[in-house]
Amino acid sequence: MIPLSLADKGEDMIIRKVGGNPEIRKHLETLGFVVGGSVQLISELDGNVIVNVKESRIAISKEMATKIFV
Numbered sequence: 187m188i189p190l191s192l193a194d195k196g197e198d199m200i201i202r203k204v205g206g207n208p209e210i211r212k213h214l215e216t217l218g219f220v221v222g223g224s225v226q227l228i229s230e231l232d233g234n235v236i237v238n239v240k241e242s243r244i245a246i247s248k249e250m251a252t253k254i255f256v
Contacts, residue, residue, distance in 0.1 A: 191251035199256035206253040
């Protein structure tokens with residue numbers, strides 16, 4: 187299990203854990219980052235990432251990406 191920020195680009199992955207305080211977990215859940223869901227890293231720049239989740243492209247900060255484990 188690794189943080190999303192360290193994952194390989196272009197590979198389909200399954201979300202194993204979403205960390206952080208309850209407010210952050212709820213925010214990530216509303217964006218589609220749920221345990222068992224599929225995610226794909228599109229690009230990374232200085233730790234900030236763009237991902238495909240639930241057929242949408244979403245940009246998240248490095249801080250948020252380190253709370254999502256795949």
